[in-house]
Amino acid sequence: MKKLPIGVQTFAEIRSDNYCYVDKTPLIYRLADQGKSYFLSRPRRFGKSLLLDTIAEAFAGSRELFTGLYLENHWDWDRRYPVVRIDFAGGVMRNRAELDETIIAMLRQQGLRFGIELEQRLAHLVLSELIERLHETSGERVVVLVDEYDKPILDNLESPELATELRDGLRNLYSVLKAHDAQLRFVFLTGVSKFSKVSLFSGLNNLEDLTLDKRYATICGYTQQDVEQVFAEYLEGVDLEELRRWYNGYNWLGEPVYNPFDVLLFFAKEKEYRNYWFETGNPSFLVRLVEERRYPVPNLERVMASDELLSSFDVGSLELETLLFQTGYLTIKERHRLGNEYFYTLTYPNREVKRALTGTILSALAKSAGERARYQMALYQALAAGDCDVMRDIFHAFFASIPHDRSFAPLTTWYRKNQLAGYEGYYASIFYCYFTALGLDVVVEDSTSVGRIDMTVFVEGKIYILEFKVVSKGAKTGSALAQIREKRYADKYRGQGEIYLLGVEFDKESRNIVGFEWATAQGLS
Incomplete structure (x- = not known):
C-alpha cells in the first residue's frame, strides 16, 4: 500500500x-x-x-x-x-x-x-x-x-x-x-x-x-474521480456518499473538489469523520464580524454575491461574504447572469464546514464548552425521541444563560436584510446554530406553495417545522403555531416521516422564550 x-x-x-x-x-x-x-x-x-x-x-x-x-x-x-x-x-x-x-x-x-x-x-x-x-x-x-x-x-x-x-x-x-x-x-x-x-x-x-477560471477549477483539490482511482486501496468499508457529504463540495465554477488535507487525514486516522481542515484554522476574526454586523447566521445557507464582491477586497473594505468565500467557509453553489453582470449563490461547501462553523459561533455565546456540550447532547436526544417539552426547556435555559454583554446586542440593529427580520433573526440564529452544529439537515426559509417555513429540521425519521415570532411583553402567545397549521406547512412532508409543528415566540425585553407550543401533524399536544 x-x-x-x-x-x-x-x-x-x-x-x-x-x-x-x-x-x-x-x-x-x-x-x-x-x-x-x-x-x-x-x-x-x-x-x-x-x-x-x-x-x-x-x-x-x-x-x-x-x-x-x-x-x-x-x-x-x-x-x-x-x-x-x-x-x-x-x-x-x-x-x-x-x-x-x-x-x-x-x-x-x-x-x-x-x-x-x-x-x-x-x-x-x-x-x-x-x-x-x-x-x-x-x-x-x-x-x-x-x-x-x-x-x-x-x-x-x-x-x-x-x-x-x-x-x-x-x-x-x-x-x-x-x-x-x-x-x-x-x-x-x-x-x-x-x-x-x-x-x-x-x-x-x-x-x-x-x-474562477473553469479550466483550472480542479488545479488544487481532489475530484471524486481522483479519490476513487488514486486512493482505491484505502476505500474498503468507506461509504463514498458520506465521504462526499463531509469533505467534497468546494466549487470554483468547475467540477467540485475535496480538500486534500481532509482526505489524507481521514484515511490516516482510521477513517473517522472529523473536522480535520476546520481545526487547523482560527475563524475567531470572522465570528467577531458576524457578531459585530449582526449577520443572521441562517442566511449563510444561501448568500447572494456579485462578481465584484467575490473578486477582491482591501484592508479598508472588509466584506464578510468575501472573507467567508475566499477563506473557504463558503463556496459557489450557482452562477447567474443578468445582462452583462454575473451574480453568485454561495453556501457551505460540505458538512464539516457547516457544522464546525456554526458550532464555533454558538460557542461564542455559550458560557463554556462544557455547557454547550451538555445542551447539545440533551437536545439531540430530545429531537430523536420527539420530546418537545425537553427541547423547550433546553432552549429556555440556554437563552437565560447568555449575559446581555455577550449577546448580539443591541438587537434593535439586527441585520435588516434578513428575511427573519429584527429580533427574529437573532433568535433563529441560535436555533439554527444548535441544529447545524449537531450535523442535522436544516432547511431555512423552506418554500411551500403557500409561503415559507422559517426552518425545517430532519433527524432520525422525524421532521420538525418551526415558525419564530417576537411578541410584546404580556401579549397572548400561540400565533406562531397557528400560522403553521393555517398555512398547512406540514402538507409538503406528508408521508415522509413523523412531523412535529413548533411555534416559538420570544419576548424582546426578557430575550427569552415566552411561548413554545407544539403539535404533531395529526393534532395539538
Missing part, C-alpha cells in the same frame, strides 16, 4: 518515496504553454505550496521526478530555468521593517543557491538585482513563484493601519515583476485572498487570474 503524503512539504519527497499522488501536471503544462503570469486564490491547506513546488521542479529540469506523469513526455527537459521561490507561509510579520528584513534574507538565500551575492539593501531592489543577475548568468529567463503572497496582510487584519503598511510594502515588491517582464519566463502567485489590483497589484496588471 502506498504511503499518504501527510506532512510532506515538497514534490521531490513525494515522488522519491512511493507516495500516492494525484497528477495535476496536465494543467501545469497548459499554464506554461499558453501563458506566462498567473494568480490563484484558494483557501489554506488546499495544496497551493505543493503545486508551486511541482512547477519549480519542472522548470528546474528534474525529469526523474515526473516518471509516469503527464509532463514526463510533454515538457522540454533540455532547458533548465533559474527558479526564485518567495514564501510567506512561515512566521508573522509585526511591522514593515520586519517584512523587509524577511524578504531581503529570503532573496539573498535564493541568490546563494546560484552562487550570487546580492548587493542592494532595499527589498524591491534586491529582487530586481536577483532577476537581472540570474538572467545574465544562466542565459535563460527567470521563473518567480510566490507562495502565500498575502499572509503578512491577513495576519494583521485586526490592525488596519499595520495591515495597510504591510500591503504597501508588498505592492512595492510585486511591482518589480512587471518591470522585469522581458526577463521572466513564468510568474505564479498564490494566496488565500484576492486583493484588488488597485490596492496591491497596481504595478502588476498583467496577471491572469485563475481563481
